[in-house]
Amino acid sequence: MDLITPDLGLLFWTGLxxxxxxxxxxxxxxxxxxxxxxxxxxxxxxALELAEKTKAEMKTMQAENQNLLKEARAERDAIxxxxxxxxxxxxxxxxxSAKLEAEKIAEAARMTVAAERNAxxxxxxxxxxxxxxxxxEKIVRADLASDEKQKALAEKMAGDINLN
Amino acid sequence: MALTKVIKSVFITLLAVFSLTxxxxxxxxxxxxxxxxxKEFNVGEMIMHHIKDxxxxxLWGGHHNSTSIYLPIILLDGGLKTFSSELFYHxxxxxxxxxxxxxxxxxVVGKGAASNYAMxxxxxxxxxxxxxxxxxxxxxxVKPLDxxxxxxxxxxxxxxxxxxxxxxxxxxxYKKNGPVAPKGLAKYLEVLIVMVRDDVAKANIGHKYKxxxxxxxxxxxxxxxNNLLGLIPFLPGGANLTxxxxxxxxxxxxxxxxxxxxxxxxxxxxIFATPGVPWPVLIILIPIELVGIFxxxxxxxxxxxxxxxxxxxxxxxLISIIFxxxxxxxxxxxxxxxxxxxxxxxxxxxxxxxxxxxxSALFIGxxxxxxxx
Numbered sequence: 001m002d003l004i005t006p007d008l009g010l011l012f013w014t015g016l017x018x019x020x021x022x023x024x025x026x027x028x029x030x031x032x033x034x035x036x037x038x039x040x041x042x043x044x045x046x047a048l049e050l051a052e053k054t055k056a057e058m059k060t061m062q063a064e065n066q067n068l069l070k071e072a073r074a075e076r077d078a079i080x081x082x083x084x085x086x087x088x089x090x091x092x093x094x095x096x097s098a099k100l101e102a103e104k105i106a107e108a109a110r111m112t113v114a115a116e117r118n119a120x121x122x123x124x125x126x127x128x129x130x131x132x133x134x135x136x137e138k139i140v141r142a143d144l145a146s147d148e149k150q151k152a153l154a155e156k157m158a159g160d161i162n163l164n
Numbered sequence: 165m166a167l168t169k170v171i172k173s174v175f176i177t178l179l180a181v182f183s184l185t186x187x188x189x190x191x192x193x194x195x196x197x198x199x200x201x202x203k204e205f206n207v208g209e210m211i212m213h214h215i216k217d218x219x220x221x222x223l224w225g226g227h228h229n230s231t232s233i234y235l236p237i238i239l240l241d242g243g244l245k246t247f248s249s250e251l252f253y254h255x256x257x258x259x260x261x262x263x264x265x266x267x268x269x270x271x272v273v274g275k276g277a278a279s280n281y282a283m284x285x286x287x288x289x290x291x292x293x294x295x296x297x298x299x300x301x302x303x304x305x306v307k308p309l310d311x312x313x314x315x316x317x318x319x320x321x322x323x324x325x326x327x328x329x330x331x332x333x334x335x336x337x338y339k340k341n342g343p344v345a346p347k348g349l350a351k352y353l354e355v356l357i358v359m360v361r362d363d364v365a366k367a368n369i370g371h372k373y374k375x376x377x378x379x380x381x382x383x384x385x386x387x388x389x390n391n392l393l394g395l396i397p398f399l400p401g402g403a404n405l406t407x408x409x410x411x412x413x414x415x416x417x418x419x420x421x422x423x424x425x426x427x428x429x430x431x432x433x434x435i436f437a438t439p440g441v442p443w444p445v446l447i448i449l450i451p452i453e454l455v456g457i458f459x460x461x462x463x464x465x466x467x468x469x470x471x472x473x474x475x476x477x478x479x480x481x482l483i484s485i486i487f488x489x490x491x492x493x494x495x496x497x498x499x500x501x502x503x504x505x506x507x508x509x510x511x512x513x514x515x516x517x518x519x520x521x522x523x524s525a526l527f528i529g530x531x532x533x534x535x536x537x
Contacts, residue, residue, distance in 0.1 A: 002285065003216065003409070003473070009238075009310045010217060010410040013317045017324050018386060018414065024328065025385075026378035029335040033357060034377065036338035043343060 205487050211480045215404045215473055218286050218315045219249035223399065233399075235318060237278070241290065241308030249312070251278035258282075262301050271296055271303070281308070288312075316411070319403030323390040326400075331385070360384050360521055368525035372532050376525065379422055383415060384521040391472060391513030395506060406516070407472030409465070416465035419524040420458070427531040460527055464520060471516050475509040 143153050221233040234250040255272040262269065271284035273291065282289050282296050282305075289296055289305040296303040313321075330353065337350040346354045360381050365373040390411075393401040405411055433439070435453040437446065482505060485498040 002287075003212070004469075006410040006413045007217065007310070007408075008410075009312055010314065010316055010320075010408060011414055012311060013313075013320060014411045014414040017320050018382075018418065021324050021327065021386065022379065022382045025331060025382050029328075029331045030357075030378045030381055032335045032339050033331070033354075034361065036343045037354065037358060037361075040343035040345075 205484075205490075207481065207484045207488060210484065211477055214480055215407060215476045216286060217403075217408065219283070219312060220253055221315050221318065221399060221403075235313050235315065237288070237310075237312040239281070239288065239308045239310060239312070245277070245308075247274075247277040251275045252281075252283040252288075255283075258295070260296075260298055262298070265301070269301070286314075315403045316405045316408055319390070319393060319400070319405045320411075322400045323386070323393050323405065326393070327385050327389050330389075356384070356388075357381060359518075364518070364521050364525045368522065369529040369532060373525075376422070376426075376528055380521045380525055383418070383524060384517045386517075387415070387468065387520050388514060388517035391516060392510075394472060394476065395509055395513060404473060404476050407469055407476055409469050412465040412469040415468070415520065416461035419464060419520075419527060420461040422524070423461075423527045423531045424457075426528055428534070430533060430535045431531045433535075460523070464523055468516050468520055471512055475505070475512055478505050479509070 144150050219235050219237060221235060223231045223233065225231050232253070234248045234253060237245075237247055237249050237252075239245040251274045252272050255274045255278065257270050257272050259268050259270045261267070269284075271282050271289075273279070273282045273294075280291055282291050282303075284296060284303050287303075288308060288310050289303050290308055292305050296305050298304070330349065333348075334350045334353050334357075337346070337348065361373075361377050364384070365377045365380050369376055387406055390406045394404055394406060396402060435457070436450060438449055438453070441449060479502050482498045482502040486492060486494045
C-alpha cells in the first residue's frame, strides 16, 4: 500500500523541478534547436527543389541545343549547297566568257592576219610592180645605152612590126 | 575461421565451469567457518527497501558499517524544521512486536533536533508521549508535512541537471554553427528530438502541433533520462524515480492539464453530445466519457509506475537468487539473467518515455481536433 500512495514531498519537488525544467528548456533550449532544425530542413527542401528545377532546365536547354544544332546543320548544308551551286555557275560562266573571249581574240587575230596578209600582198604587188618597172627601166636603159643598141632595138622592133 | 571459433567457445566454457567450481569450493569453506549471526536475508524486504524512497543514499557496506550520504530532512510542522537524516539513522532503535502476526519490527527515534520525531519504514512521524502507537502494524501518529530532499528528490535534481547539460550542449552547437549538419552529441540527440517532433507531435496532433512540441520533448527526455539513471545501480543512479507513483502522478496530471487547457468545443461536444447518438444512449455515454477523461491519464500514471518498478524488482530478484542460496555459484545463472533483463530495461526506458509522450500527444490531439463531418 505504501508503494502506491503518493508522497506529498516528492510530488511537490517533482512539480517544481518539472515546471522549471519545462520553462528553461522551452525558452533557451528547444527553441534554438527546433529553429535550427526547421531552418535546415527548409534549406534542404529548397536545395532539392532547386536541383530538380535545374535538372529540368538542363533538359529543356539540352533539347534547345539539339534543335539549334539541327538548325545550324541544316543552314550549313544549305550554305554549302548554295556555295557549290554558285561555284559551279561561276566556273561555267568563266568558261563561257573565256570561250567567248577566246573566240573573239581568235577572230580578231584571224582578221588581223588576213588584213596583214592583204596588206603584205598589196605591198608585195606594189613592190613587184615597182621592181618590174625598175627592172624594165633598167632593161630599157641598158638597151638604149648605145646608139647601136638603139638601132638594133629599133630594128628589132621594126622587124617585129614587119613580121606582124 | 569457424574452427577457431568453436575451439574458443569450448575453451571459454571450460574456463567458466572450472572457475565456478573453484569459487564454490572456496565459498563452502568460507560459510562453514562463519556463525549465523546476521539477521536472515529477507528478499521481499530488501527489494521493497530498494524500490522505495529513502532519506539516505546508501553507497556500500551493510548494517552497522555501511557508508551512506545522509540527506537533509525538511519538515513543515508548526514552522520549518531542517536537520540531517543522520539523526535518524544513528538514532535509538525501538523494537515493536505486532500483536497479531507476532513479528518484530523496529522504528528509530531521532537524536538532537529530531528528538520529537521517529522514522518507521522511511516515513517520519511525530512522537506521542515519546513513542509510536501501532494499530494493525501501522503507526497512528501524526505525520508532519515532509518536504525532505530524499533519495528520489536528489535523483530528480541530478536528472534535471543532466538534461539541461545534455540539451544545453546541443542548443549551443546550433547557436554557434547555425542550421548545419549535426555533429557530436547533437547528432545523437537530434534524432530523438526530430522523432518526438515528427512521429509523436506532428503525427498525432495535426497542424497545431508546434505549440505542444516543447512540452512533449520535455516529458519524453524527463522520463527517458530518469529511467536510464534508475538503471545505474550506484550513484548518481539507482533511485527508482520514474517508478515512484508520486512522479508518475504529477506527469499524468500535467498531461491532463495540458489536454483540458487546449480542449476545444468539438472535444466537449464529443463528450456531452456525441454526434449521431440518440439521447437515451447519451445518458449512459456521458458518464462513461466523463470518466474517460480521467482514466486516460490514470493509465499513463500506472503504466510508467508499474513498468519501471517491475523492471527494478526483476533485476533485484534475480540478483537475490545468489543471496537466497548463500552461494556465489548461483551468479552463473542470476548474473546473465539480470544482464538480459537490464538490457531489456534499456529498451523499456526508451519505450516508456516514448509511449508517455506519444499517448500525451494522442490525448492532446483529440482535444484540439476540429470537427470534420
